[in-house]
Amino acid sequence: MEGVIDAHCRDLLTREAGFDWTVTEFVRVVDARLPPRVFYKHCPELLNNHHPELQPATPTGIPVHLQLLGSDPDALAANAHQALRLGAISLDLNFGCPAKLVNRHDGGASMLRDPERLYRAVDAVQSAVGDHIPVTAKIRLGFSDRRLALACAQAAEAGGAAQLVVHARTRDEGYRPPAHWEWIGRIRTRLSIPVVANGDIWSLEDYWKARTLSGCRDVMLGRGALADPWLAPRIRHWQRTGHRLAPTTWSQRASLLSAYAAMQRNTLPDKVVVSLLKQWLNHMRARNPEAAQRFQALRRITDLNTFLGGLNQPAPPAIAVGQP
Ligand SMILES: Cc1cc2nc3c(=O)[nH]c(=O)nc-3n(C[C@H](O)[C@H](O)[C@H](O)COP(=O)(O)O)c2cc1C
Structure with a gap:
């Protein structure tokens, strides 16, 4: 999460078992190939040596995926190649950012207005990294409405995304509740890649509801993990034991x-x-x-x-x- 979740935050949130992987803040790609220092700034774990076999990872070994945000296929491809060269183990493409400045420059959620462009962006990155590392994507349900939700998800899959995270709101819905988890289910049943449910998971109860309504096996936590840093361990503990952890003190x-x-x-x-x-x-x-x-x-x-x-x-x- 941009401006919030940096390497120290990732380290602290993964000290107890809970998260399977984490994602960096987005690296903004405009037109040029960015220098290594930009990638190291967003993902200092590229430089760490806690787990050489798992780099980049948090000190407890939880993989850190690098996120790119952009719309120009050539620039995305050049930077995907750069990220691969620097040791990225997975590249996530951000098609969900609602920020006006980002959207004005055709990045983030603005790509949801044109599934063909979204496809070209994913395809370019996938072609740049080949079979070396997976490419994943993150979308919302649309820009102003949900009419293109499925088309965007299918475009990401067709472009070569190995997994799709769906934040269950449109860009215009911002962060307003509710998250439409049932819409993620509609997308999930039409795709053959894993779909991960995201949006408004603040508690164990929300986790159950999001899973039930979306049918997804996995969820992604955003603000909920900051609001209760023990939310991921709470979910993991329940999965393993069927018991609830005590509330965070x-x-x-x-x-x-x-x-x-x-x-x-x-x-x-x-x-x-x-x-x-x-x-x-x-x-x-x-x-x-x-x-x-x-x-x-x-x-x-x-x-x-x-x-x-x-x-x-x-x-x-x-x-x-x-x-x-
Ligand atoms: C301050 C802030 C920064 C965010 N930055 C990113 C980002 O860099 N990349 C991304 O994929 N999502 C980003 N998001 C979106 C979250 O990852 C998540 O999709 C969204 O907040 C909905 O999930 P939640 O209700 O669990 O927070 C950001 C959200 C917030 C509030």
Whole structure:
């Protein structure tokens, strides 16, 4: 997730068993072949040596797939080749990004308006990397409406995508609930490649519903994994044992955020680290009252040590609603 999930975040989210693979923030491809430093910035795991046999991977060995976003087949092919040369183990193509700037330049979800163009993009990347590594794609259900949802999915498959993630909303629906998981099911039954369900999975219950309505074996977590960093382990634990993990506590959240800060402050100024912490806490607060209270108490703080101290203090008093 662009601007949110970097290598440190991937590391922390994969320390406990849960995720099968992770994806980088997108590398924006416009017209030229990008220099290696751009790929290393998005995917420093290309350089790591934790698991030489599994590179690039998080320190616990969970594979990291590299994502490209672009529309020009030649530029995508040149950069796919570059990524392969630098050690990418899988390339994911982003046809879901709703950002206006990206869409104005014909990237992300704007490709959903023209399945033929989407096909050419996937085909170009697949031809560039051949049988060396898989190419996968991520789509939404359409740009303004769902009329081309199936055509886009079929175009990705015809272009050579080995797997398709479907975010169950159109671009115009943004991130507004609900996610239309049943639509993913309609696509899944018409494709022969694996289809992965994505969108609005915040809890174990959502996971069950998304799987039931889509019929997909696998799901992809986005904001839900930030809101509850133990969501993937929670799902995995249930799959393995049939039992529920206890809800994530504030002290687990505070330890994770403190570990994140310790990693980030090695390379970033303290003020930037505070912004990143607020960003993550903001994702947590939507689904967790204690995180909401902490966010409220800490949102004006700019000093990193004060912020970290606040994370680890006893809970502030709850805000009374409706009292004078
Ligand atoms: C801040 C933000 C950044 C995102 N960046 C990316 C990205 O770089 N690549 C991508 O495929 N999806 C990206 N997404 C979309 C998510 O991966 C996911 O498809 C979407 O949020 C729906 O799933 P969710 O409801 O589980 O979050 C981003 C979403 C958000 C909110």
